[in-house]
Amino acid sequence: MQGPRPPRRRYEQQPTRKVVTGAAAPGALVETTDGALLVQPFEHWPYYTQEQHLLVDNEILDARFKQRLQLHYSRLERLVRVPSNELRRGYQLANNDGVLLGKYFPEWAYCPISNRFQKVADWRAAWTSNGREANQFNPPKSLVPRTRQPGSPVRMQRLEQVRFVLVSPAGEVADIPWDRWLLARQPGRVRVQERHGELQATMLDFEAAQPAGFSFIEYSVFDRLGDLSGIFLTAKNQQGQPLQDANGQQIRTSLNGLYSLRVRRSDLVQYGLLPFQNGTRGQSRPGDEHILFRPVIRSSNSIYYANKLESLYIPTRLTQRSTELIDLIRTSHEEGDTAERISRDIKRHQSIEISVAYITALIDADFELTDEVLDASELLYRQAEYDYLTRDEQGEHRNATTGRPELVFTAVPGLQLPGLARIYHLDQLKMVSVQPSYSRLDPLPSEQALQPDVYSPTSPNQPVNEREGSAIRKHYISIYGNQARFLPAYESYGEGIFLQFDRDELQKWEDEHNEVGEQARLIQANYLQSWQRQAGRVITASEVMIHTFSHLLLKELEFQCGYPVTSLRERLYCGDGMAGVLLFTVAGAEGSYGGLVSLSKDGRFEEIIRTALMRATDCSSDPVCWHPGEQGQGVGGLNMAACSSCSLVPETSCEEFNSFLDRRLVIDPKFGYFRKLVAAGL
Template identity: 25%
Template sequence: MILKQNQYNQGVGKYKLLSSTSGVGSIITTKLGSYVLISDINKWKFIRWANSKIEIIRTNNSDDKKVYELSKSEVLNRGLEFIDDLRFIKFVKSEKNLENLVCLVGIPHMSLNESFNTPNWRNHPIRTALKNTGEQFEGVSSHYMINGNHFPKWFKNSKGELKKIGEWFSIWERECRRYPETLKLDYFAPPRDANHFLRVINSKNEDRNTIRIREYKTLEQTNLVLICPNGHLSDIPWPNYLRWKTEKHLRLRPDDDKGENLLSSESVGPCCSNPKLKWTESKTKSEGYGSIYLECSSCGLGTNSDKDKPKINLEGINSLEPYCIGQKTWEIDIDNPSIIPYESCYVRNDNKNGREKMKIALVTANNVYYANGFSSLFIPMHLAENKPKEIIEALDILEKKYDKYLARTGMSREEYWNHKFDFDDFLIDNDFNLNEHEDFFRKKLELEFLNISNTDEIHDKHEEYRWQEYRCFSTHSSLPDIEINKGLRFKDINLPSELTDFFKKIQKVEELKVTNVQFDFTRVKPKERIVLNGEVKESSSGQNIFSIDSKELFTLPANEALGEGLFFEFSNGQIEKWISKNRTHLDLRFENYFKELPNPNSQGLSSKMKIYNNKYKHFLIHSFSHMIMRELEFSCGYPTASLKERLYISTNHEKLMSGVLIYTAEGSEGSMGGLVSQGEPEKILDIIRKGLERSQNCSSDPLCWESEGQGVFDLNLAACFSCSLVAETACEEMNLGLDRRVLIDEEFGFLKDI
């Protein structure tokens, strides 16, 4: 048994911390078998430090550019990673309404020492940076780790005594006072039963000195929680449940009572004023929850001591639906854990404003947590917005000046430009170094500024964001190797003649950066983003990963990964010819997906609408992407779990996209050149040919080939695990919207002639 004060340190890959499974509000299972709820980012000390430092910088400086550069300097001086992606910051500010967001800070990498389960701090770059700047550098490693707290709070010992962790800790404190030489408060982790002494053992402390420690039996954590569609999370109040279940058994409550008021002490309340619960399980456990019994030795409920106190088990607990009281348990202050932040909780989009109900779930169930994250491919701002760097900077400053006039006077852009704006003073005040004559710059700035009102309302910001990336690859054959473009490097390959009819270009992306952030999270159901006729709707609002006012949030944690990739841009003209030529076959094959709008109340609406909006092009490009990823496993040894796809598909005539980027990132093999080397003209043709040949055969054929719908929601046709599906982390669309026959079918396959 590990009996060190740091034994609760849990190694979690930094790239998982902002992923779909281990972000803020998630419950992770530790290697000791207990459950820990990850706290909101304002409990992470390095984020709290960065936020307060940037607040001071903003107070002393009004120039946004200077604030950004000073923040960058402060973060780097502390040994933290500063993620320099202005395009992404601008998007996050708009998407999450974080008007004062300044920068993104990388999550530090903190590896654990196997012997003592403590951070390897001695040679850590953050420690070195702190030492160099004269700040405290010893004993502060925990400031750069992620915080969490026990959840659920209920633990039971080997006798079945069920108490909250606070009660068990009080017992432990008393025991520590009895044995101060061999027992410390730190040894409580993982939670232990101070009433169940095992033995005294010899151990060593971090200085390698021999010490004697009293060893106690560990406690077992319960594994049931209450979850809410609005993201809230509550413990089951077991004393209340015992009373409620007893009253149900005695027919003192209506048959249709599903415990709606279980979390209300006024309506249900605990079994008695001093509950002493006991949890017992039959050895066979053959009856599921029916074999788990709950009783209270204080009041006798559940003991079967008389007819008013029958035995109570957990049978039927899954039907519980208590009203949610809006608890935000991931925002608990670790120094004051007895107070649980909460908010009002109502059914979303309910005109009657009814109260939302919670559901029972195992802590390890998939529906306990759904993270909503976003990944950004680094594109320099001047390429993303297709404007000179000086114009972008000038517009940002000019916009802020105009907004002040607009708020006070309601002045139009034309009035402001013609009557209030002094161009000469503007140049002098902001010290612009122009690469062109001032008159030309003035005309460009005027055109852009007056045109902003026409471009402000972008219906689908996500599509616009992808379009910027696609346009960068599509309109450039390569990028000049200059400082402003650092982080992105690519070049066209000479297309083999066999591919020129099908692809506009293929590029080797020799260097790229992908940054991930977490926006929010939901429970019960994932948050879906539905695009209908260009309008965007979201199925739920989600819970924020921060607990302070959004106007006081100046930084967010992020993960940046370096990688390499291959970009394929299809010929739009060839796709249109293919659709026109094979319209009869395609209409018949995809009739179920395109003949009418998907049911707005159906599950998986987001995926169904993407397929409906992008039609045949979605199946074509997505299937091609998976074919290439699977073939790369054979050609260069990258497993699909080390690859990712970035789909560029749109039928919007203003932002027509037909491409895919396949890349490595997030701590995989990274930029070792293995993927880019496959982009040589002779190799890429060979990969595509072999991929098409391999797609002709599937171990599940003929069932797979002739399938009329398989996979989740039947959104795949001729595509299954044996032939087309890839690792879940590699696919953007949950392995949905696939059909290998659109590539290779002898009658209508797009690439059948290759």
């Protein structure tokens, strides 16, 4: 006997980490079985509007990380643990408050039976006008007759969203005005100057009137044509008859040439076609006429790049406490209370033990929770982590509030590998991730995540031409921009292995071999011509060698130990005062329950290193991979002797988009850093 039908699904479950690392963060397009959804800004989630983010248990404590973020987010009060967004039995919420918010996007969808093509809002209106309940419309669907006979019963048909959307270099997204593409394209191409060069663009006429009798668009696909020329839009009247132009020709066009379309932001705003993610209409800004939206496939990688920042937890000078407790101590101090009285009052009213020494230290430090001088530089931020791990403060460090171990590490004794200073196994580590912004079309360097966007020195806030308007800018996940008081964050626990290189040996290696500098010079020259370039950054031979060595180890762990590379990640420490790499995995991934650390406790990791170096001497693409020439290989020619057969790893595991790699700097028999180790193994 068939039981009652379950309720229509209104929710889509997403893993917590994806809500912070891009796949399901604000501004991202999430592909689901019910259609594509655009995740709304953080302040519009029910989790936020119902003030779940204010609960003490939902604050993530990392004082060092928070202080760094406050350099750009001056009003930031706390990092907020994101909701689990968990479902039971596929459709019931496990926590009614822990909900994100999204909307169907793109909003243009067609019925594969009737071929009618219109916005989801119009489909919903048609649904309810036929006496159907609005809450049964999800996922979007139409009503079509079962047969061609008049009065035939209707059936429900899932709608198909169109595959293309408009995105801007400033990070906004909009629907393509399909009615304008069909009915009001300008007759000639328009020359525009973009950052990649000149383009003959197709533009739309937003002032042209619709033809008399126009009712809807028909969307039809001809499979015999495998490109955009096989997708047609046809103007129809109320009776479903094709409309004709003044010459008696059907008003019909294909999608051929769609990628040459450019739509000015000023036009989208003026005609109400630019909704922000929160559903309100986009506001006009100076320079809008120079910002051009362009079409992309909604599932392409270029539609969303997360500007993610991470912090390895290291104990700060003062033990971490909640924001509310620190604010309470500060307020009491400003009112004239002594440290002894503050400690006594907190114990009496909050039932929390706070020592007088801690309160005194807070007051003496002017409530700055870290001892370091920070700026927006990722290099300086990582320097503190590197220094802490290498200055022999080994042991177990617990969170003072929860008592949970957050950093447990010791050095591996008896290291026998020349070129490496020490190896540390981190039995427990905590990594905090936050994504304050994102970009579209191209990724932004990590350094820019905490810096203001500038169009030009003379006109920092508005572009004066199309070339400036095509500059990639970050788009904040908060409707308050860099004035946000709260940022969603993700806290993950795991384990890792930290390898410290001998800096004296690295310097000696670079000084003694001219070929080493030449390899780095070739990569630097290609880097200065690439989209990734950052003013002032110099790619050194040591940086490339350490990064390549990290990739070789990641791949060897998969070959020899069975850990999939997708479950492992790297964190590079390369700079004037650093030379190391952390290979780690977090909870929920293979190897995160002691398996990775165990490799470093019985001498096995040294053998893994030797085997990785030996394996790197043989690439199936050699000699082409070994001798790529000055043009290099990979994206932008940013790799030399490194390809997918020998050195590339999944993008989720690499910090540099699989760039700045060269096996020769590691294993070349004449100048490779580990050449003696390789020669001893042959």
